[in-house]
Amino acid sequence: MHRRGVGAGAIARKKLTEAKYKERGTVLAEDQLAQMSKQLETFRTHLQAFASKHKQEIRRSPEFRLQFQHMCAAIGVDPLASGKGFWAEVLGVGDFYYELGVQIIEVCLALRHRNGGLITLEELQAQVLKGRGKFAQDVSADDLLRAIRKLKVLGSGFGIIPVGGTVLVQSVPAELSMDHTVVLQLAEKKGFVTVSEIRDSLKWETERAKQVLDHLLKEGMAWLDAQAPAEPQFWLPALFSELHGQEGT
Template sequence: MKVALFSLVLLCLAGMLHAEVLSQSDENSLTENGQGLGRRYAESTIASDMSKIMDSMVQKNFVNFLLNQREKKSMSNVTPEEDPEARLYNNLLKKLTLCIRSKGQIHAKYKERGTVLAEDQIVQMSKQLETFKSNLEEFASKHKQEIRKSSQFRVQFQEMCATIGVDPLASGKGFWSEMLGVGDFYYELGVQIIEVCLALKHRNGGLITLDELHHRVLKGRGKFAQDVSQDDLVRAIKKLKVMGNGFGMIPVGGSYLVQSVPAELNMDHTVVLQLAEKKGYVSVSEIRESLKWERERACHVLDHLLKEGLAWLDSQASGEPQYWLPALFSELTSRDVTPEEANQITP
């Protein structure tokens, strides 16, 4: 072993010498001016290189030592007496395993600690929630009337609930509806929406703009009822969807068309309705121009709208027939239901 060590040292020295020669040759290639600097640099690099080599040597030594120890250990199993180096090595090994084991234990302890902390946090949170709830209840009971009347509040309330994944309208029971009557409010609104839609169904074929619906619901509720925003209507209508596909909303130019008949409307129909929204009517060539459809597709959609009673045909228009949607006919919105019409609704 000692022989091996010696040879290693020798080898290393040889390497060092070789390196020196190399750096010197480098130095020689430098210019006259940079010579002093070059030498100083060379010296320092040699020093660092030497230390590097020494390090690697030590490492190699250690590896060799370990390898030898293992050989010896396998031999020493036969012989009872122990080499002091082997003992040292074994001790080291033991310490290492101990260290690794304790690391695992520490990890487990951390975990334990973590759960305890989490529990603490949950307890804290529920405490906070408790106080929040009681404060909210207090606030709610104090300002009940204002809250009930403010449509702004309802919008924000709904948004808040949406972000935490709660649907306050899912049930009539529960804290919110009992405290604030939010649930009841929407149920009531839902009934009023149905009333308005049914009353105007014969006129518009079951399509109504959200604006008109809003206007009529407000009128029906009277002056002293809570204010109702269009957002409230949209939410109430979404609730009505639970009762089947009778009620739906078609987005049209930033607002909605509310559909109260179970007509099957696909994307094509919706797009055509959107196109008709501005003027209240569409024609085949208009559809072809703005949507780049073939004549057949346009005709098909318009025929469907006629068939569902959503559109009326005007064949006296100049040029080509126009398809009018009473739901979008603006003069309609300002008119009330006449007694004759009312008679038709209730046979």
């Protein structure tokens, strides 16, 4: 016995029902989107009022500034995205990070002959604060990272390299691969590394270790101590603690 096919009327009713559900779903989605947009606009208005009321604290306190940045990020507002408009006029945050970016560049250029374009975030912060003077606004590590990210967008060679418990700031457009980062991490505690240490710790072939170290030497990011006992040592001045205490320009 053959099953009867579904009638044209039933198919039409099914399509009509599906169309109504789809239309209803679209209306609900549009309503939700409109409500969310309205809520976000309300949040932005309150955020602007908060910023106007607390602008001195935002300018003066790195901790307060960080909390404010988190509040902005939560609703998709970037006070640093433009040098014009409300945020720049009321808070001056655009000018603050622009000036900080210039100071970061000045410090990195002054020390590049010594560290090859790699400097710890801690050392960079100390040098920037020293250059700003004791009466200037305080600058936190978060402020530096935000300014560096803005410099990175400009294609100026700046970048941030996490190395174990240390953060390195790169200020030259040298290409550093994951291999280079791993070797920097290996050298973090002592400030130097050897071919045999790389070979034993990372289970690399000798040639691979030499290629990485030769690249760091070529870029000026490493120094070679050929007179070291046992075997040559490759020093990373950015990680060399004795250099951190020196003044330099």
